[in-house]
Amino acid sequence: MGKILDSIVIGAGQAGLASAYHLQRGNAEYVVLEASDQTAGSWPNYYDSLTLFSPARYSSLPEYVFPDDPDRYPSKEEVVTYLTDYAKHFHFPIRTGEKVIRVQKKNYVFQVETESGDQFLAKTVIAATGAFSHPFIPNISGKEQYIGSVIHSCHYRKVDEFQNQRVVVVGGGNSAVQIAYELAQVAQVSLATRKPISFSPQRILGRDVHFWLTVSGLDRFSLTKGLATKVSVLDTGMYQEAIHNGKPDRREMFVKFTEEGVVWKDGTVEKIDAVIFGTGYRPNVAYLESLPKALDTQGNPMQQNGVSTHVEGLYFVGLNRQRSFASATLRGVGNDAKYVIQKAKSLIES
Numbered sequence: 166m167g168k169i170l171d172s173i174v175i176g177a178g179q180a181g182l183a184s185a186y187h188l189q190r191g192n193a194e195y196v197v198l199e200a201s202d203q204t205a206g207s208w209p210n211y212y213d214s215l216t217l218f219s220p221a222r223y224s225s226l227p228e229y230v231f232p233d234d235p236d237r238y239p240s241k242e243e244v245v246t247y248l249t250d251y252a253k254h255f256h257f258p259i260r261t262g263e264k265v266i267r268v269q270k271k272n273y274v275f276q277v278e279t280e281s282g283d284q285f286l287a288k289t290v291i292a293a294t295g296a297f298s299h300p301f302i303p304n305i306s307g308k309e310q311y312i313g314s315v316i317h318s319c320h321y322r323k324v325d326e327f328q329n330q331r332v333v334v335v336g337g338g339n340s341a342v343q344i345a346y347e348l349a350q351v352a353q354v355s356l357a358t359r360k361p362i363s364f365s366p367q368r369i370l371g372r373d374v375h376f377w378l379t380v381s382g383l384d385r386f387s388l389t390k391g392l393a394t395k396v397s398v399l400d401t402g403m404y405q406e407a408i409h410n411g412k413p414d415r416r417e418m419f420v421k422f423t424e425e426g427v428v429w430k431d432g433t434v435e436k437i438d439a440v441i442f443g444t445g446y447r448p449n450v451a452y453l454e455s456l457p458k459a460l461d462t463q464g465n466p467m468q469q470n471g472v473s474t475h476v477e478g479l480y481f482v483g484l485n486r487q488r489s490f491a492s493a494t495l496r497g498v499g500n501d502a503k504y505v506i507q508k509a510k511s512l513i514e515s
Contacts (some may be wrong), residue, residue, distance in 0.1 A: 167389035168466035170194050171513040172506075173277050173287040175265045175452070177207020177257075179226060179248060179495050180457040180483025181293035183502040185257040191506065192346055195287070197257055198279060200264035203253040205245040211320045212434045214347055215241045219401050219496060227499040244495070265452045268459075270356060275478065288478060291502075292450050292466070295483035295493065299449035307317030307510040318344055319440055327352045333427065335418070337362040341443025342398045348441075354413035360505045362415060364405055365397035387437055395475045471505040478512050480502050480505040 173182045177199035183435045193318040203209065217224050222235035224244075229251050231239065235324035239247070253258060254353040267289060277285045300317035308315065318340050330352045343463075345356045356362070398404060408415050426437040428496025450468055454488040455458040458475035461467050466481050470488050473479035482502045483493055 167284070167286050168283065169274055170196060170287040172289045172509065173198060173275065173285050174291045174293050174481070175268075175277070175352065176200075176206070176294040177204040177252065177259050177261070178208070178293070178298075178483070179297050180206070180295045180493075180498045180502070182248060182251055183226050183483050183498040184293050185272065185505065186255060186292045186499070186500050187256060189257065191510070191513070193506075195258065196285060197259040198263040198265055198277065198285070198443070199259055199261045200233075200280075200500070202258055202261050203249065204261070204372075205248040206295060207319070208245045209249065210320070211241050212340075212344065213241065213323045215224075215343070217244065217339070224495045226495060227503075230256060231495075233503055266456050268436070268453050269455050270476065270478070273478075275369070276374060276413060277356075278433040286475040288515065289480065290478065290483055291480045291505065291509075292453065293482045293502075297446050297493070299447045300442075301445050301447045303444060305422060310424050311422040311426075311440075312424055313426070313437055316425055316439070316441055318441055318443040319446075324348055324351045327439060331436065332439045333357050333419070333437050333443065334413070334441045334443055336443030336445070338443060338445070339398050340389060341441075342400075342404050344443060346407055349407065349412040356408065356413050356415045357418045358415065359418045362408070363397040364400045364512075371385050448487075451479075453479075471501055472508050478509070480509055 171193040172195040174181045174195060174197040177197050181197050182204065185197050194292060215279050216238040220236050221231040224239065225231045231247055251452055263283060265277055266280050267278040268350050269276045275287050275290045276453045277287065277290065300319045302317055321344055324347055327348055328351050330353050332354045333438055334341050334354060335357045337360065341356065342362065345354050417430045419429050421428050423434060426435045428434050450460065450466055451464065457478060458467060461474060466484065468481050469515045471481045480488065482505060483498055485493040488501050488504065492501050
């Protein structure tokens with residue numbers, strides 16, 4: 166039997182790096198296993214124009230301030246650089262190119278197997294593959310017969326390939342609205358949603374909304390306490406005005422695909438060149454399927470506040486709304502990582 170580590174962190178994106186920081190601070194013996202060849206999570210794969218929805222001053226991992234102007238909204242490339250620099254700064258024991266395919270547990274020890282055939286042993290496992298690496302596209306009638314382009318927003322890069330096309334963007338969240346807005350500058354675009362889009366002001370009394378969330382404590386408010394969790398698009402007024410002017414327009418979700426387009430709720434049939442689904446993600450944790458009761462029948466983690474409800478020693482960091490509104494963000498994963506590693510302390514020290 167090989168050496169038994171205190172912990173194995175799966176994933177070297179923002180959730181995994183935050184976990185590594187708190188493990189290192191507690192003098193734990195651990196390793197971070199990352200499937201790709203870099204330490205920036207899903208960020209390198211996002212669309213080119215993406216910027217953070219929170220200013221730099223509220224977008225840092227533990228003990229490493231996001232550089233330069235704290236009031237700007239960093240670009241995708243800046244976040245990639247920041248995460249890469251974070252890993253280098255703290256010299257975390259990260260092994261890239263190690264895609265985890267299976268986690269098992271025998272005699273109180275976790276056995277973590279990678280695609281390369283390597284095996285690692287540990288007292289605890291932290292699943293930090295996050296909430297943004299397993300895109301979800303709903304199964305809509307007729308989709309298989311549709312001959313146009315169907316992609317998830319994670320595969321969208323820039324407007325060029327959609328020039329002068331008829332495009333439908335599905336979804337009412339920040340990314341869907343941002344993509345539809347920029348596409349509407351070069352194409353005829355509709356936002357298709359099941360409910361009216363909810364907007365929240367980006368700035369209140371001259372301050373970014375994240376300032377008020379921070380000083381009020383709502384940014385860290387436990388979702389188990391029953392606070393409403395309605396999703397809203399952060400907006401300076403730019404998106405609402407654009408939608409009001411029909412660039413893009415907002416429509417109720419179409420009911421099905423046809424061979425060349427879609428059927429809208431009112432029965433109108435329209436030819437559509439491309440449909441982009443901004444419909445979110447599902448947890449990327451298929452490697453836990455060999456652990457009884459780690460996942461529910463839908464493949465979602467069975468956990469409370471990041472602690473597995475049935476598998477002792479198994480923890481999660483980076484899940485959407487895991488403990489608070491900020492759980493799956495740069496500003497939130499640090500607090501969640503600290504929490505679960507504190508919960509794991511007795512097993513690590515045993």
